[in-house]
Every structure is written in structure tokens, then in C-alpha cells.
Amino acid sequence: MRDFAPIADATAFALDRRNFDSLPDAQASSWRKGFASSRSKAVKGPRKLVIEILNSCNLDCPMCRVGQHGVDLRRSMPLSLFRDVITVVPSVEIVRLNGLGESTLLPDFPQYVDFLVKRELSVELITNGSAQMADYKRVLEAGGHVLFSWDSADPATFERLRRGATWNALLQTLREVCAECLSLGNDSRCSLIFTLQNGNAGGFTDVIRLAGELGIGSVQLNVAKQRGKLDQNELDMIQADIRQAATLAAEGGLSLYVPDQITGVRTAVPGAKVTSGTTCRAPWDEAVIRWNGDVQVCNMFNPFVYGNLQRAPFEEIWSGRFAAVFRSKLNTRDCHPYCTACAYIPDAYGHAA
């Protein structure tokens, strides 16, 4: 598989630098020792693939900044390669179209979905809500799940956190998608993802209220990788907000996916879901394939790279030494710093990862 462009710097020599040099010194040393003593060993293939078909976005959210230079459709995984990727991972059951970019910007996006449908795979799409209704309809008609990134129910805050978006236009799209879900008889196929970040603390309850008004089946709370720890006041406010949201959701019969900890502090909410920060199975159950062929760890876009599909077959990368050392360190005190207090909920939407 050698047609990804541009060719990523992913020799073992380069991955040594990319993966280990970015760790704190003491940890880099222990990971390198672990790597030297690890062996490639066969691991059952992933059940879920997160595929980044486009690494470009029409919005410029402060949390991500992938869209800061505008849309560049050259940073995409061509359809032919997408087909190859799916074909070489026979164990896959669920494909999530997600990444640092907006998948629906690709003009041939419906063909990507059609291919997944043909292969009888479950489709999940994470979107910023700016696509044409026809694209969402295609996913929903295929029995798929559309997850909207919705970081605030306040128009001004929303437009500040999702720079370039127009609240009214996106809300109209969301309404139409909800109506389509209801016409298909299943309100659980449309969800909101609220990503807690600088600028929207305390706004979760309002998002739950909005979801209730629109008839949305579920809402997930995610936490952006924070720069430093939250202070106690912020934490208290967030906890109170989540408790209020949980009460509201229970009254409205809305499914809520709230992490059991936020930045390492327990979330005192009944029914809070076990996160990868508590115990993680993601690297055994899912893989991320970036637009340039890099194979990475999980949906949270940990920068650790197992390998690249331009250089080696998927099975070799999946069972290779870089993957082995990452797994061996996970769920220990020496885990990758990016994994600390991770708020990823792998079993959201009934798809245990």
C-alpha cells in the first residue's frame, strides 16, 4: 500500500524519534528499554477502525486548529486507498469516520459511506454539522450514527469555540437531521458530543436542554486535553453542571455518557461511564488510520504512531514492537502521558470498543 501522499516519515528510525523523543527524558529511557526487550506478537485484529479520510476543516476551532489555513482537499485519503484499508482489516465491524478534519468536505464522501454499507459495516460519522443534509441522510439511511460536535447551546459561545460556524445554519441542519432520525423511527442515531474546554465550562446542562428540545437520543461529554490542571473552583462548577445535566437527562429519558473522572477527579454522578483514564482496552480493540497511512492508537488521537501502511502491512504494524510497547505500558504508572486522566468512553452508543 504505497499510494498515500505525501510519504510520511515513518521508518523505525523516524518513529523512534517521533514516539520516544516526545516523552519526558526518564520515561523515554524506560520506554526505549521496554521497546528493546519487546517482541512482535500476534494480537487479534481491531473491531473498530477510526479513519481520517480528510485532514482539513472548514472551521478553525481553538481546540484543534487544523482549519487555520483553510480547506485543503489534497490532505485526504483517496477512495481507492480507503477501500484497501478496510479490506486489509477483516476483523473490523465498526468504522468511525473521524479525524482532525471534517470528512464530509470530500466531494465523493457518499461513496465512502456506500463502500462501508456494501461491506455491511456499522458507520459512525463525527461531524461539525456543516455538511449538506444529503450526506447525513446517506449515513442515517445506511443505519449509521451521526455525532455532532456541539460545544455550547449559547450562540455566541458556540461561534467563538467553532470559529467560522454560523449558529443558525448549523442548528437548522441539526433540526433536519433529528427530524430525519424520527422519520426513520430511531432517535438514537443522532447524538451530540460536548467537548469540555477553555470557554464552555458550566454549559453542559444547556446542551442537554437543547438536545431534549430537538429529540436527540444521547449526549456525550468529552474533555479536551487541558493545558495544566483545572483549579478547584472550575472543577466544582463543572461537577455541579454535570449533576444538574444528569438530573435533566434522566427526567427527559436521554442517554448520557459522562466520564467517571475529569482530569483525574472523580465525577460524582450516578451512571458515569468508565473512561480510558481509569482502565483502557482501546489499543487492543481499535486503531486509528490517518490520512497519510499512519496507524495510531485510539480515537483520542494520541500522537504515538505504531507504523505506516506505506511501509508495512497492517497486521505487521498492529502486532509490531511499537504497538507492543505501548500496550505493555498502558494501565501502568508508566503509561503514555497523553493517556493520563483520559476522558474517552469506549463503550458509548452501545458499541463496546
Added chain:
Amino acid sequence: MSYFDLRRSRAAADGMKPPPLTLPAILADLRWQLILYRIDRLPTRTIVAFLALRLVHLVQYRRGWNRGAADA
């Protein structure tokens, strides 16, 4: 913690020190290079040549080549 935080958190000082020029340290370094070259499936001759160059590099680096020392 973001990726950029991770990169910033790395203290450069220790990483810039030349490795000690002892037999165990040299062997450990060459073994590490060998692991990486094997993963990349380099031909045996290329591996041998790279390891020889690496050895020269290690010795010269230790002798001050990186600082432009006169005896390097």
C-alpha cells in the same frame, strides 16, 4: 496535556550529552540501531555499513567532534 506540552516537557540537557565511550554503552547503542534497521528490513550489507559508521560517529562524538575540538 497536549502533544506540544509533551515536547516542551523534555529537558534537552541530558539528551545532548555524548554517550559514554565504554564497551557496554557502545554495544547497547549498536544493538538499538540494529533493532531499528531490522524493523525497516534493511539489507544485511547496509546494516553492517551503517553500524560501522555509527561506531565511528560514537567515537568521534565522544572525542569532541560535536564541539569542533581539534583532536576530533
